[in-house]
Amino acid sequence: MSSTRTPQSTVDIGATNMKRVPSTSLIGRDRHALDVVVDDVTYIVTKAKTKNEKIALLKNVSCAFVHGKVHALMGASGAGKTTLLDVMTTRVTAGEVLGNGVRFGGMPATKALFKTCAAYVEQFDTLLPMLTVQETLNYWAELRARTAEETTEILARVPQIINDLDLTTCKDVIVGDALNRGISGGQAKRTNVALALVTDPDVLFLDEPTSGLDSATSLGIVQMLKNLADSGVTVIATIHSPTSEAFRLFDSLVMLKSGQVAFAGPLNTAVPYLKSLGFAYDDSFNMADFLIATVASEDLDFVQTFKNDAAGQRNVENIKSVMSTKALPPPPQPKVTRGxxxxxxxxxxxxxxxxxxxxxxxxxxxxxxxxxxxxxxxxxxxxxxxxxxxxxxxxxxxxxxxxxxxxxxxxxxxxxxxxxxxxxxxxxxxxxxxxxxxxxxxxxxxxxxxxxxxxxxxxxxxxxxxxxxxxxxxxxxxxxxxxxxxxxxxxxxxxxxxxxxxxxxxxxxxxxxxxxxxxxxxxxxxxxxxxxxxxxxxxxxxxxxxxxxxxxxxxxxxxxxxxxxxxxxxxxxxxxxxxxxxxxxxxxxxxxxxxxxxxxxxxxxxxxxxxx
Ligand SMILES: Nc1ncnc2c1ncn2[C@@H]1O[C@H](COP(=O)(O)OP(=O)(O)OP(=O)(O)O)[C@@H](O)[C@H]1O
Ligand SMILES: [Mg+2]
Incomplete structure (x- = not known):
């Protein structure tokens, strides 16, 4: 467990190259408040090497992500964060999903539903190297639009997104690749986030949106996610070593350990929970590092302990209460005219x-x-x-x-x-x-x-x-x-x-x-x-x-x-x-x-x- 920054140190967001986004700037329409529930999900794959041996990458994972909040998904490398996001976004193709499945706003998560109301910023960037940032966004906007009116509406949103993600200075630079210099890694990451925002999703999944970025830029991204959540979006992001400032902007936390839930609850209850188990937090350490390192240690069976603890019971209650809220009707769909x-x-x-x-x-x-x-x-x-x-x-x-x-x-x-x-x-x-x-x-x-x-x-x-x-x-x-x-x-x-x-x-x-x-x-x-x-x-x-x-x-x-x-x-x-x-x-x-x-x-x- 180590920390390079102290909670006392501050990053002046005004001095960063990220803008504080007015919380209304990305609201394109009335939000559909969509809570996401993962209900006792197990995900099994056959091992690539020994074909007939099966392993569970996720085991009985249950958690709820309510709308209007930014949720952090954390855990040591290999804990199953990307796998859980892939399952939630119906991206998994290799294995078998068992259990009660995933629900968006009470509706079973399907590829079709995902397409209409959600977006996923994946861990690895997949962009067209020869397009500029502006063209990448226009290209995506035009591809995503389902009607001619939606094309105009989405294209009109692009300059705002470029501005919000501080991509103005590089908007005419090509994306590039390993052989052709283009935008920087951080700019590519932000371009990926921008792509997800193009369709103004109700649920936004992000896999490590801040990895590889300097602390100020990361903070700007998390701040932007927070503003999105304030506008009603359900934001779920995996995150590695955020600065304490950025981390505090998250509302809730799910921690995974070997594909199982080791903690799920409001962010501000995570440290008290670990303290109650006897793990003292020295606040000169980075809080996220403390949480990850503690849960990754073998000092305790964190999964079982959480299940038996009052915090685990609260998680179960929370899921029940989210599931019992009346499901909204699916978001209204335009009659698709772009074939x-x-x-x-x-x-x-x-x-x-x-x-x-x-x-x-x-x-x-x-x-x-x-x-x-x-x-x-x-x-x-x-x-x-x-x-x-x-x-x-x-x-x-x-x-x-x-x-x-x-x-x-x-x-x-x-x-x-x-x-x-x-x-x-x-x-x-x-x-x-x-x-x-x-x-x-x-x-x-x-x-x-x-x-x-x-x-x-x-x-x-x-x-x-x-x-x-x-x-x-x-x-x-x-x-x-x-x-x-x-x-x-x-x-x-x-x-x-x-x-x-x-x-x-x-x-x-x-x-x-x-x-x-x-x-x-x-x-x-x-x-x-x-x-x-x-x-x-x-x-x-x-x-x-x-x-x-x-x-x-x-x-x-x-x-x-x-x-x-x-x-x-x-x-x-x-x-x-x-x-x-x-x-x-x-x-x-x-x-x-x-x-x-x-x-x-x-x-x-x-x-x-x-x-x-
Ligand atoms: N097809 C597979 N066969 C065997 N193991 C797999 C397979 N796919 C993924 N895994 C393993 O599943 C675990 C979870 O992987 P995942 O990518 O979800 O981790 P992660 O928490 O996102 O890690 P990181 O923080 O490094 O991105 C890893 O240990 C990985 O090696
Ligand atoms: Mg991952």
Missing amino acids: ALSKIKTLLKYRTRYNYSNPDFVAARSAGNFLFGFVMMSLFWKIGKPTGEAQDQSTQLNVASLLSMLNILPSFQASGYMPSVVLERAMFYRELDDGVYPLVSYIAYKIIEEGILAIPVSLIAQMMLFLGCGIQGSFFYFWIINYGVMSCGIALAYVCAAAASTMDEANTLLPVYNVVQLLFSGIIIRVESMPKGWAWYRHTLFVRYGWMAQMRNHFKDAPAVFFNDAGEAVDVGDFYGVSNTLTENILAVFGLWLFWIGVAYFTMKYVRHQKR
Whole structure:
């Protein structure tokens, strides 16, 4: 137990960079007084290492958090604070919640209810690195708004929030990340708090909102939470080593020890309670440190003692009394008018604009195409011209190989589209959990974002190849087939990225599938020679349909200079077992594109790489 500050020392809040927030400044509407009750909750997970061994991360946790107050959730590291917040905010995905559950204003806590009345500032920041603070807030405001009127109303609140959280000086600075300098850690924390305030929640959960901040800034944040509570919000925050000044602003305290309640009650009763158990408090120590260190010690069975003590009985009474208060009807909900389409627009407006202004993003998606285009063009220069030796066997074989390579390349290159899905995952889960858009909006946004850039890139690269290699047939078909295969490749890349838990896994999955596609496309081993048991498989592969379409487009009237297994003279198409018309093959490519988008949708919906 140690203390660096004495209770006598004071932090002059006027001298800090945080403003005292007028208690009305964040009130956007009539509050819905929502008390939160945790009623005998146990949370069990299977241990990650020994799969069949179960452990309870929370055991019979009961506590109540009334509205209009700031509640502190404390305990040693690993005591279960974040776990309890995750359970209260319906964020847990890994284990089983037993007991009577959590209630908001008398209603069982569900994801839907959480979305409409609560917000959660998580322990780890998940922000978009390329947006400025102001844009981050506008982006979030637009995503969260359910109607056009709400968009205007929420956007109008943003400047006030920026001001209240003293983000004015950094509002035009980008968030940044480990590689690109942006706002400071404390500013990022405050931006996260600001995000939660955007929707003016009735219940606000915060996981360590002050960690990593200097004492003056922390005090400012807690002061702001206090003002929010004064306006009727239920504020529940986990907190580590707050200064005594900041700590005193809390109204009540729940202390956890190994996932169990070791104390719950008004803050000013905590020290007297421990004193009554024989733990003397020397007020030269930081009060929060004293409480945490004492409860973490093994000097007493704090959980059982609290249960049997009058303080524990008061906690039980308090929960009963909160539960017996008449539950309010759920907050009135606006008729949602902003659907999936409007959310796609918001995603494109903020994210695509910034991705496109990033040279790395654009280069990664175009340089490869041009480079390959150049190499292939010089290697196969004018090979496809329809006269003289272009008609002989050897040249036709070379052209068939060229068309096959051109066709498989976009599918291999689609690996470049996987990192965005894997790296954005934490952000994506948070946005999905907060219900700011339906999954279909996210997928459509990704496809549009990539598709828009893919059009000019493939047009230029294909034009180089069409002219340079002397490809015959229609340029439009030559291009649209390539674009179709590229789109299939991107959708397939999303499936791999969504199914894989890491980039390494994704990087293994995609090439494996693509090599199989190449093997079955009909160029490496001719259809006639494929074992019967395997021959059907080619019908499922977009790379094969793309190649057959390219063959149909280029070789219209090729002479029959090949011989099939029966010794009959056939043209190159028949030799390779090319089937279907040009149009049928193109339709098959786009049909498979829709299929893979569907698979990507279900993979993102049902495969969750988050265990909490
Ligand atoms: N899936 C899991 N399997 C096993 N143990 C887990 C699992 N998830 C969490 N834990 C453990 O549960 C305990 C509670 O974790 P939690 O993150 O809630 O702690 P905390 O009180 O928030 O700590 P901190 O103050 O360090 O953030 C920790 O001991 C952690 O190691
Ligand atoms: Mg934690």
